[in-house]
Amino acid sequence: MDTPTIPNPIIVARNVDKRFGSFHALRNVSASFSEGQVTAIVGPSGSGKSTFLRTLNRLEKHDGGQIIIDGIELDDDPKHLCAVRREVGMVFQSFNLFSHLTILRNITLAPMRVRKTSKEEAEAKALALLERVGLKNQALKYPVQLSGGQQQRVAIARALAMDPKVLLFDEPTSALDPEMVNEVLTVMRELAHSGITMLVVTHEMGFAREVADRVIFFDEGSILEDTTPQAFFTNPDHERAQAFLAQVRHGF
Amino acid sequence: MNWTKQYPGWTMFGALIGLLAFLWILAIPLSAAPSPIGPAAQQFSEGARITVWLTLIAGTAGVFLGVLGGMGKLSKVLPIRWLCDFYVWLIRGTPLLLQILSVWLVAPSIMPPGIELSDFACAAIALSLNIGAYNTECVRAGILAVPPGQIEAARALGLSPFETFMDIILPQSMRVALPALANNLASLVKDSSLAYAISVVELTMVGYRVQAESYQPIPVFITVAVIYLILTTAFTTLTSALEAKLEVGQKR
Numbered sequence: 001m002d003t004p005t006i007p008n009p010i011i012v013a014r015n016v017d018k019r020f021g022s023f024h025a026l027r028n029v030s031a032s033f034s035e036g037q038v039t040a041i042v043g044p045s046g047s048g049k050s051t052f053l054r055t056l057n058r059l060e061k062h063d064g065g066q067i068i069i070d071g072i073e074l075d076d077d078p079k080h081l082c083a084v085r086r087e088v089g090m091v092f093q094s095f096n097l098f099s100h101l102t103i104l105r106n107i108t109l110a111p112m113r114v115r116k117t118s119k120e121e122a123e124a125k126a127l128a129l130l131e132r133v134g135l136k137n138q139a140l141k142y143p144v145q146l147s148g149g150q151q152q153r154v155a156i157a158r159a160l161a162m163d164p165k166v167l168l169f170d171e172p173t174s175a176l177d178p179e180m181v182n183e184v185l186t187v188m189r190e191l192a193h194s195g196i197t198m199l200v201v202t203h204e205m206g207f208a209r210e211v212a213d214r215v216i217f218f219d220e221g222s223i224l225e226d227t228t229p230q231a232f233f234t235n236p237d238h239e240r241a242q243a244f245l246a247q248v249r250h251g252f
Numbered sequence: 253m254n255w256t257k258q259y260p261g262w263t264m265f266g267a268l269i270g271l272l273a274f275l276w277i278l279a280i281p282l283s284a285a286p287s288p289i290g291p292a293a294q295q296f297s298e299g300a301r302i303t304v305w306l307t308l309i310a311g312t313a314g315v316f317l318g319v320l321g322g323m324g325k326l327s328k329v330l331p332i333r334w335l336c337d338f339y340v341w342l343i344r345g346t347p348l349l350l351q352i353l354s355v356w357l358v359a360p361s362i363m364p365p366g367i368e369l370s371d372f373a374c375a376a377i378a379l380s381l382n383i384g385a386y387n388t389e390c391v392r393a394g395i396l397a398v399p400p401g402q403i404e405a406a407r408a409l410g411l412s413p414f415e416t417f418m419d420i421i422l423p424q425s426m427r428v429a430l431p432a433l434a435n436n437l438a439s440l441v442k443d444s445s446l447a448y449a450i451s452v453v454e455l456t457m458v459g460y461r462v463q464a465e466s467y468q469p470i471p472v473f474i475t476v477a478v479i480y481l482i483l484t485t486a487f488t489t490l491t492s493a494l495e496a497k498l499e500v501g502q503k504r
Contacts, residue, residue, distance in 0.1 A: 041377055057408055059404055059407065059408060080408070082410060082412070084336040085407070085408060085409070088408075089409075090405075090408040092401060092404070092405060096399075096401040096402060096405035097405075098402060098405065098406070098419075098420055098424075099402070099403070099424065099501045099502070100420075100423050100424050100427065100498070100500065100501050101501070102501075108494045109409070109411075109419060110410060110411060113411055113415050113419070114409065114410040114411060114415075142500060142501035144502065145502060146503055159409075162409060162410065229437035249394070
């Protein structure tokens with residue numbers, strides 16, 4: 001992989017390998033990400049991009065290779081795992097808000113349990129975050145009472161409440177009705193400018209092109225392209241990437 | 253939307269107070285009744301109290317056993333799974349009467365010297381074990397019904413497996429398991445009558461004695477049946493109010 005060496009990377013993945021039974025999901029994937037970088041991860045379905053993202057907080061265990069997050073190696077040591085998950089937030093395609101808890105409680109739960117923040121402090125912070133995503137007056141509702149776009153914005157606030165150094169987005173707009181995609185992208189755009197490290201698996205090529213500093217193209221479990229949005233969208237090196245772009249370009 | 257659903261907290265409170273008040277004053281209206289009920293009012297009242305105690309103790313212990321069993325049946329540790337499978341298999345496959353007799357007959361020989369279990373305690377243990385086995389299956393189904401995304405979200409936020417279980421899995425599984433658990437509790441109110449076999453003087457036993465002395469089975473058994481109906485009504489009101497309380501955040 002011709003990844004340029006990056007000064008003090010916050011995420012280092014070296015030769016990561018992952019199989020699901022006979023399916024080879026990740027083949028020898030290596031990539032480093034520096035602090036504050038916003039990376040869009042694109043590629044056809046089943047190419048391994050979501051799997052790669054999920055190995056970074058060990059929702060999927062990698063079978064081979066090495067993953068180091070903020071100096072901590074992800075391995076079988078539960079202490080390492082705990083430390084990494086504290087620093088890495090995740091936003092899911094299907095939001096996964098805790099359905100039995102209010103919006104406020106969804107956001108305060110992890111800071112209170114994991115960071116041992118006091119209830120008052122956690123709630124004040126949660127309300128501030130809700131304001132940031134434009135949902136301050138929804139604090140006492142339950143997730144089911146919110147629209148998809150609102151739920152996803154709450155999910156982003158929930159992840160931010162842990163003050164993560166890295167935010168992973170796993171197709172955050174794919175489960176949304178088209179008219180709700182923008183409200184979520186707006187929040188993500190604002191986040192991208194705030195200096196947090198973001199890795200975004202997405203099909204939103206407009207977002208990737210406009211907001212990302214870097215685009216990674218996955219195909220059949222390996223990284224095929226790792227370049228700037230400019231280069232990727234105007235002149236991709238590989239035929240697979242060209243074909244993929246031709247397919248998704250129909251949209252716009 | 254009925255009253256129970258609208259004010260579950262008050263309903264639970266009311267059902268509990270009603271149950272206690274009923275047990276407290278039961279003897280007064282009964283003593284005004286003609287023979288053979290009137291003279292035996294105190295016995296009926298005492299018997300109803302024993303029945304309620306057996307139900308409350310075995311019901312509570314049974315929920316704990318059910319949660320432990322349900323977790324155990326889904327455990328990754330094979331011996332734990334075997335143990336729970338064996339427990340459910342044994343209890344569901346044998347008559348409750350036999351279980352009560354077994355505990356009563358076996359307890360004296362396995363208890364350390366100096367500790368003697370009362371007949372009531374033996375009945376409570378046997379009933380707990382019995383309802384616990386049935387609850388195990390309900391709780392297991394409840395746990396399996398929790399969407400995996402909820403667990404992933406909790407883990408990704410850095411919650412430990414224990415915190416994930418207590419904060420997310422258990423409350424959500426209870427929503428699913430509660431109707432079945434309530435069903436088991438309603439059965440337990442009546443199953444506790446089998447404690448008569450080891451001479452625990454609960455409600456049915458009282459009825460049996462009174463009719464044997466008075467040769468008037470019909471009024472006696474009607475009285476017993478009415479008291480059982482009032483007790484089961486109180487218990488089912490309690491559980492359906494609890495159900496309504498846990499329903500928050502659910503699609504209706």
